[in-house]
Amino acid sequence: DIQMTQSPSSVSASVGDRVTITCRASQGISGWLAWYQQKPGKAPKLLIYAASSLQSGVPSRFSGSGSGTDFTLTISSLQPEDFATYYCQQANSFPRTFGQGTKLEIK
Amino acid sequence: EVQLLESGGGLVQPGGSLSLSCAASGFTFSSYAMSWVRQAPGKGLEWVSAIINSGGSTYYADSVKGRFTVSRDNSKSTLYLQMNSLRAEDTAVYYCVTSRGSYYVYWGQGTLVTVSS
Numbered sequence: 001d002i003q004m005t006q007s008p009s010s011v012s013a014s015v016g017d018r019v020t021i022t023c024r025a026s027q028g029i030s031g032w033l034a035w036y037q038q039k040p041g042k043a044p045k046l047l048i049y050a051a052s053s054l055q056s057g058v059p060s061r062f063s064g065s066g067s068g069t070d071f072t073l074t075i076s077s078l079q080p081e082d083f084a085t086y087y088c089q090q091a092n093s094f095p096r097t098f099g100q101g102t103k104l105e106i107k
Numbered sequence: 108e109v110q111l112l113e114s115g116g117g118l119v120q121p122g123g124s125l126s127l128s129c130a131a132s133g134f135t136f137s138s139y140a141m142s143w144v145r146q147a148p149g150k151g152l153e154w155v156s157a158i159i160n161s162g163g164s165t166y167y168a169d170s171v172k173g174r175f176t177v178s179r180d181n182s183k184s185t186l187y188l189q190m191n192s193l194r195a196e197d198t199a200v201y202y203c204v205t206s207r208g209s210y211y212v213y214w215g216q217g218t219l220v221t222v223s224s
Contacts, residue, residue, distance in 0.1 A: 001169070034210045036152075043202055043214035044144075044152065055212070087152050091209040094166040096142075096154040 002026050002090050006099035012107040017078045021102045023071045023088035032092035035064055035073045038101075039084045047086075048073065078104075109133040109213045111203045116218030123193050123222070129186040129203030129215055136184035137161075140206045143177065143188050145199035146217075155201070156188065171197075193222045 003026035013019050023033065031051040036044040046055045048064035051071055061076040075082055083106050088099040115127040129141070143155040156177040157166045165177050176189040186203055200217040207213075 032209065036211070038152075043217060044211070045214075046210055046212050049208070049210040089152075089154075089211075094157065095168045096157070098152040098154060101151040 001095055002029060002093060002097050004088055004090055004097050004099040006086075006088055006102050008102060009100065010103040010105060012105045013078055014107045015078050015080060017107075019075045019078060019104065021073045021086055021088075021104075023066075023073070023099050025069045025071075025090055025092075028068045029090045029092035031067050032090055033064075033066065033071050034089045034091060035062075036087045036089065037082075037084045038087065044087065075104075080106075109205070111205065111213060111215035113201065113203045113215045113218035116201065116220045118221045118223065119193055120224050121194060121222055124189070124191045125193060125220060127188040127190070127201055127203075127218060127220070129188075131184045131186065131203075131205065134205070134213075136179075137181035141177075141179060141186045142204045142206060142211065143186075144202045144204050144211070144214075145197075145220075146202070147196070147199040150199075153199070157206075158186070190220070193220075195222050198222045 005024045033051045035048040038044040047058050052064045063074050086102045110132045112130045119125050140159050142157040158177045162179050174192045178187045202217045203215040204211045205213045
């Protein structure tokens with residue numbers, strides 16, 4: 001099974017900051033990676049697919065990059081509604097696997 | 108509008124069984140793969156199972172293989188998850204999810220399964 005490791009597990013930041021979250025796969029997954037945002041009590045929301053493609057309706061301050069084993073999610077200028085937990089997920093093979101999550105908190 | 112409505116969650120004793128359903132609407136159900144993803148209280152997301160559009164192939168996480176069975180009825184636009192030999196660690200919110208090109212675009216609201224004596 002492919003293991004997905006996110007870092008950091010949590011991060012504190014302020015509105016307007018630039019934040020980067022990383023995700024590492026235990027083996028190469030080409031560009032088969034998604035990023036999701038989850039707010040408390042809600043279902044996750046797809047932000048980025050195929051490592052760098054922005055899902056329809058998602059603000060352009062979100063961007064993704066990477067290929068192979070190393071990936072990043074960047075939020076260019078944090079907005080109040082961005083404080084949430086973020087997960088990466090590989091879609092290269094079954095079983096699908098998620099990272100453990102990164103909680104983005106207000107500083 | 109795509110809608111996924113899970114049902115069937117509840118309290119069950121360890122070793123017991125439960126069947127979840129997910130009624131889909133707003134898209135051509137028979138054209139898309141479907142999955143179940145769960146989240147234990149206060150924990151991260153865990154992929155559970157997937158089934159291709161025809162139902163001809165199914166996939167499971169190691170943690171549920173041999174105990175859970177995913178199926179679908181395309182005539183009823185409904186996805187199912189039969190859960191047997193339930194354990195305390197199966198306690199979670201179970202989400203029904205539909206894929207678009209391998210990525211989980213649409214999620215249900217989730218149904219809570221609690222395994223406890």
